[in-house]
Amino acid sequence: MAKRGMPNMMHVAEHARVSLATVDRVLHGRSSVRPSTVARVMAAANQLGYVLEPTMVDRESPTRALSIVFLLPEHGPGFLALLKSVIDCTQDRWLALRVQCHIETYPTANSEAYARALLRYGRRYNGLVMIGVDDPQIHEAVRILGEEGIPVITLSSDLINVPRLAYVGMDNHAAGRTAAELMIRLMGPKNMHQRIKFALAAGSLSYRSHVEREAGFMQRVYEHPQSIDVVSLHEGRSDADGDDRRACALLKDHRDLTGIYCNSGGISAVARALKEFKLAHKVVVIGHALAPETRSLLMDGTLDACIVESHPLLVGNCVRIFANWRDGNPLTQGTEQIRIQVLFRENLP
């Protein structure tokens, strides 16, 4: 290894048992190299932790290897850990497309640090995947990256009016409608005189995905022939105690709740309160995102249904969109629609 301990192209060549010229050809896509050799070189680069520097990448070359980054919050709900492991596990699959995936993190709940991280990592890699947060500083950072020609994909939660390349994730408005539909169906038939009351436990409004789910949910609820009251509960600044207090207050004030829709991944506080008030299994609960916690709540019946999107598809679509962008293909070529998947206890994967 070189003295700084950083692997260089020579190391990649040795590891892949090919010549330096071949590594060069693969990384810069200069001429045709057999797919099996491309895979070997990319795998070697990956194993050695050799990061392709944008400065080394020949911008003119249509088939150059791309080094892309998934910028994810440092601490976050359980599904993020799953997403990270999917990115790790599927890395090798994308090497044949000459795309190398990396994960970087930013400190949670601080949009200034997030904006700084966007610029830092956006400039270090050839493409960046981010979870959209509606905040002027974040918008500004994405605009700057756009001006510098760095492609950005928003994942799971979109940003609008910024120069992003694409959004990868489910239709969150339809997901909210699906949640309402499920809740109406799972509560069973009610006669015209029975009062129906839903609670919406809303996640942070900084995510467009949460806002859209809320809108979709309300729209579908209002379409129901019987009148349904909806009370809402808005999440505070990620302090667990506060969430617990608010969830308990909700159940104390509304003992006659028919259902609760948790429109973000966070469901812990609501589940604890339901158990405390002995209302688990009596109130229909619909949540989002599959994580160890949501799994166990589905299993014990506290959570009735969970709405999810496929992580491997999310990651695969991001990679393919960057490869299509590089190759000048239509961006969505080879990608698949991200479906709104409904999981009950019985069809949990």
Added chain:
Amino acid sequence: MSKRNLPNMKDVADLARVSVATVDRVMHQRPGVRQRTIDRVMVASEKLGYLFDTANTAPPSSNKPLSIKFLLPDAQNTFSAMLLDGIEYAQERWASHGIQCCAETYPDLNPEALAQAMLRDRQQVDGVVMVAVEHALVREAAQTLADEGVPLVCLVSDLTGAPRTAYVGMDSLVCGRTAAHMIGRFVSGVSAHGHAKVGLISGSLSLRAQVDRQKGFMQVLTRDFSNFQVVGLLEGQEQAQTNHELALELLRRHPDIAAIYCMGGGAMGVASAITQSKLDHRVVLIGHGLTPVVRRLLLDGTMDASLYQSPQALIDNAVRIFINQREGNEPTEGIEPIRVQVMLRENLP
């Protein structure tokens, strides 16, 4: 022996009592040949003094063309038609990987026709994919393919007790359990103690998928909704007209029926019987698939939910299994299992 008195592959095949294709597979170290068969071929070639020259024994090139034969029930079944579309698309999508797909249909789930189709031209194909009919003849044909080293993948419906490389499709037990869970909850809400009548209309019970759906359904119904009563298990052979007549009779005898699970195709017939009996929106109907007709029934509310597997994902997974075999990987490496997806009006893709 050939005239030059030098043994060739045909001579080895004759002596080992296997096909030339099998000798070829052994020579090129392609997977899918049983050890016993390999030994027989090696002994025969040794006896004859047939030399595997180095060019022959070189590891298979990763671009060696693969010819895959798909065998589907006849195309008047809409699902088969969608699978055929998927195969056509796969042909384009995988052409660059040297994959050639061809499709044949066999009439009326006829096991004899299927067994014949499985064995026809087997020397010319590198793999067979089929929707399996449960029958001794089909198992026997599967055994012959295994003996000769032709990999076999069961699609949508599996074959019990016969050698096959992999099964690609939803877990049918999970389908049945999910359907029972939805019916139980949609009919009785959060209290699982309600009394209700449920009808089951299956496709052909010579498909293992249908038998498993029924088993899974009964498992959950008897466990979680013990006051539900199954009235009639009818076999509609996936034909809309037959389904219509069966459902009409069922609804006439049990006008208070709460739900029907249509386990096979042809849900249109059940829906029209419900409408004709003026019971729309009063009978919960759960079906399968996402044909244009099913979409329409979901949208107009006659059908409440449908369990769905993507035809394209099915075909792609089958093709990937053969590519994995060619490259010496585990058959299902890197392949996402087919999930049971719940489709409601609101999350239609």
